[in-house]
Amino acid sequence: MSTGVPGVPRRFTVRGTRYEVVRVLGTRKDTGPCTSGSDERYVRRHFFDIETTTGERMTLRVSRGTKQDWSVEQ
Numbered sequence: 865m866s867t868g869v870p871g872v873p874r875r876f877t878v879r880g881t882r883y884e885v886v887r888v889l890g891t892r893k894d895t896g897p898c899t900s901g902s903d904e905r906y907v908r909r910h911f912f913d914i915e916t917t918t919g920e921r922m923t924l925r926v927s928r929g930t931k932q933d934w935s936v937e938q
Contacts, residue, residue: 870926872912878936889913889921 869891875884894909912924923937 868907870910870932872914872924873934876924876934876936883916883918883920883922885914886917887915889915 872885872888875882877883890913892911893907894911895905896908898904898906907928909928910926912926913921914924915921920938925935925937927933
């Protein structure tokens with residue numbers, strides 16, 4: 865059964881600079897309440913702490929939903 869966790873991109877570009885992921889250092893998720901009134905909680909965002917080939921450490925964030933929206937926190 866799938867866990868529903870999106871895969872981390874192997875490479876990405878931010879403001880014209882291309883980065884390649886060497887390893888994932890850690891993961892976490894942000895949850896929120898169900899919007900239809902139930903007591904359930906749903907994952908809203910996944911966070912991936914990564915290291916690049918240049919030694920930089922960043923956090924990649926992806927929002928859940930119909931369109932996966934990725935962003936970078938440096």
